Amino acid sequence: MAQQHLDPTDPTAGPSPALGSALAGGIPTGEALAGYLRAQATEFLRALRLHRETGPVAGNGAENPVDAARALRRSVRRISGSLHTFRPLLETDWSEGLQPELAWLSGTLSMEHAYAARLERLLLALHRLSGATVLPAQPAAAAPSSATGGPATGGPPTAAATTDRGNLTVGAAKAGALLERQLTLARTRSHSTALQALGSSRFHAVADKVAVLASEVPLTPGAAATDLCVLAAAAEDRLTDAVTALPLVTAGSPYNAEALIHGLSPDPAPHPQDAPWHQVRLLLRLHRYAREALHGTDGQIDVRLLTAGQALDRHRDASEAAAAAASAARTPRIAPATAYALGVLHADQRHEVEAARFAFQQCWQKQAVSTP
Amino acid sequence: MAQQHLDPTDPTAGPSPALGSALAGGIPTGEALAGYLRAQATEFLRALRLHRETGPVAGNGAENPVDAARALRRSVRRISGSLHTFRPLLETDWSEGLQPELAWLSGTLSMEHAYAARLERLLLALHRLSGATVLPAQPAAAAPSSATGGPATGGPPTAAATTDRGNLTVGAAKAGALLERQLTLARTRSHSTALQALGSSRFHAVADKVAVLASEVPLTPGAAATDLCVLAAAAEDRLTDAVTALPLVTAGSPYNAEALIHGLSPDPAPHPQDAPWHQVRLLLRLHRYAREALHGTDGQIDVRLLTAGQALDRHRDASEAAAAAASAARTPRIAPATAYALGVLHADQRHEVEAARFAFQQCWQKQAVSTP
Numbered sequence: 033m034a035q036q037h038l039d040p041t042d043p044t045a046g047p048s049p050a051l052g053s054a055l056a057g058g059i060p061t062g063e064a065l066a067g068y069l070r071a072q073a074t075e076f077l078r079a080l081r082l083h084r085e086t087g088p089v090a091g092n093g094a095e096n097p098v099d100a101a102r103a104l105r106r107s108v109r110r111i112s113g114s115l116h117t118f119r120p121l122l123e124t125d126w127s128e129g130l131q132p133e134l135a136w137l138s139g140t141l142s143m144e145h146a147y148a149a150r151l152e153r154l155l156l157a158l159h160r161l162s163g164a165t166v167l168p169a170q171p172a173a174a175a176p177s178s179a180t181g182g183p184a185t186g187g188p189p190t191a192a193a194t195t196d197r198g199n200l201t202v203g204a205a206k207a208g209a210l211l212e213r214q215l216t217l218a219r220t221r222s223h224s225t226a227l228q229a230l231g232s233s234r235f236h237a238v239a240d241k242v243a244v245l246a247s248e249v250p251l252t253p254g255a256a257a258t259d260l261c262v263l264a265a266a267a268e269d270r271l272t273d274a275v276t277a278l279p280l281v282t283a284g285s286p287y288n289a290e291a292l293i294h295g296l297s298p299d300p301a302p303h304p305q306d307a308p309w310h311q312v313r314l315l316l317r318l319h320r321y322a323r324e325a326l327h328g329t330d331g332q333i334d335v336r337l338l339t340a341g342q343a344l345d346r347h348r349d350a351s352e353a354a355a356a357a358a359s360a361a362r363t364p365r366i367a368p369a370t371a372y373a374l375g376v377l378h379a380d381q382r383h384e385v386e387a388a389r390f391a392f393q394q395c396w397q398k399q400a401v402s403t404p
Numbered sequence: 405m406a407q408q409h410l411d412p413t414d415p416t417a418g419p420s421p422a423l424g425s426a427l428a429g430g431i432p433t434g435e436a437l438a439g440y441l442r443a444q445a446t447e448f449l450r451a452l453r454l455h456r457e458t459g460p461v462a463g464n465g466a467e468n469p470v471d472a473a474r475a476l477r478r479s480v481r482r483i484s485g486s487l488h489t490f491r492p493l494l495e496t497d498w499s500e501g502l503q504p505e506l507a508w509l510s511g512t513l514s515m516e517h518a519y520a521a522r523l524e525r526l527l528l529a530l531h532r533l534s535g536a537t538v539l540p541a542q543p544a545a546a547a548p549s550s551a552t553g554g555p556a557t558g559g560p561p562t563a564a565a566t567t568d569r570g571n572l573t574v575g576a577a578k579a580g581a582l583l584e585r586q587l588t589l590a591r592t593r594s595h596s597t598a599l600q601a602l603g604s605s606r607f608h609a610v611a612d613k614v615a616v617l618a619s620e621v622p623l624t625p626g627a628a629a630t631d632l633c634v635l636a637a638a639a640e641d642r643l644t645d646a647v648t649a650l651p652l653v654t655a656g657s658p659y660n661a662e663a664l665i666h667g668l669s670p671d672p673a674p675h676p677q678d679a680p681w682h683q684v685r686l687l688l689r690l691h692r693y694a695r696e697a698l699h700g701t702d703g704q705i706d707v708r709l710l711t712a713g714q715a716l717d718r719h720r721d722a723s724e725a726a727a728a729a730a731s732a733a734r735t736p737r738i739a740p741a742t743a744y745a746l747g748v749l750h751a752d753q754r755h756e757v758e759a760a761r762f763a764f765q766q767c768w769q770k771q772a773v774s775t776p
Contacts, residue, residue, distance in 0.1 A: 289532070296576040370740070380664055386659065
């Protein structure tokens, strides 16, 4: 992947003023990293304040608790990723203390949304497979009862896909009801866990650290003038190496039927073949954040990176949805028709996994079309 | 599709001597059709004699009853197709009397092989889906106990895929056993039906008519000198029109997930979306046979037509295998794990349907690379 540095004489590049001052002769230094971390910490505090203001009540304006929760996750991921990629430029004790706390927070905050989205995906698939007309669905995350900002009622999920059961066969309807029960329960638990986490002293300690970060970034001596590009390039190399190790030739051959191999395997664990793709997804994200630290967040977005990331998100979502269908099928005493529908659904999602790999391969083989 | 006529000056085209005499100034006439029908009728009689000689005992030389049964079906399809395409050139009473009898014979003779191949396909898929190592399978058609030539024992089918059940999960193993039971029963019945048919007076009447055809083709007055190309072109036009009506844009977009729509539909009937593809398969066959009548069977084969035909065969086979899995899942009192495995299997075969459509689209959009 071509790595272009910001050219300060380019009037179209438009770096932010804060970033401009962090460029020594056009080379982004540790000062740019500090600016990026300060900005992300500020965003974290803003999202947290917004989250507390909107509270458990549904959104009262342009922004709602779901947006706040999403912004919170977003900034946590970026701070955490930057700590990882630029570790040598940051005080070791500080970053090693904060890093696992951010991972805990990110994981805790993401679960409720993940379960809601998984249920939405599976119910939409069940309707598609039933040839039923699906009403335009509200995005699961925008539903008032979902996400960390609002109370999980345990009632029916808000996806419009569930409003019309009449079109489903008995098997598909029962499979949908079973998934709804199981994933809504998981979501409700995640909601409680997230609420508890946000009220815990552990969280307050993290929030305090991030509040300090918003004004003062603990760079190592000399880091302010150190070129960021070497560490960013290392992050990119890790990505490139991981992509090279993927079975891209197979993935680029449509209908290779690879994703459903082991679809009936006795091993109930997640598909081992998915792991390298999940890893590339994480490395791609780290690479994107490193680019943001170097070039600022105001510049052009690399469409290719974005599309590749979306394909890998879809891969992850379909993989987990397929596992949820398989897991639901192991519920004791279900009817054969329910199990059959879950089998069709599982295979459908595994083909989504395969389709996502194909999309990633197609996107990756193209040359980068825009760099900031 | 470009239609090239035989150039008698082309030394590579190599028409058979019989065909050469039927070309008036390079234009194939009704005399060529008569030659083709005589050849196919002779082939029918040869296959029938071979079938009677090898009898119900397994093959005792280079050719076995399976080959004989296949050759019988092959010639019946070609005679029947030619009667259809070149109807105006043949005596109406004769062709209208023979046509339905050939259709009956073709249908009766093909069922046993179809059930054996369907079981083979489903068991191989179950093994693939279980991540099990599949031993190199003997083609189902070459198995001594299969096809009209040998007795259907009702015992375990001969596909090597079934020899190793140890690698299958309980659900997959039970699904395999259920399919084996149902499809072996169907195959045994088809075997008996075919044997009865071959001993019936109805069959002897057909065989007598074909024996007459081997020496004397009832052309209409003037047909011997009539250009065949117009009727052959009409057959090609029917094919082209039917292909044009197919959703080829969708089919050419990999992972369009179209084939599994209605995968859980309440309607247990065969997928209506498959019908136009089955129709194109039949029209493609008629077009191929018309080309054979015009240009002889010794000439070059149009690889594109052959590949397209194979894709449509695969489409038909996968469509019927998917229906068999869905039908097995409706067996009363099966275990949920069995139903789940059948659901995965059904979806897998529906994706095979989609893959076959993609393969057809890819092949069809290429220019014809060789015409005789």
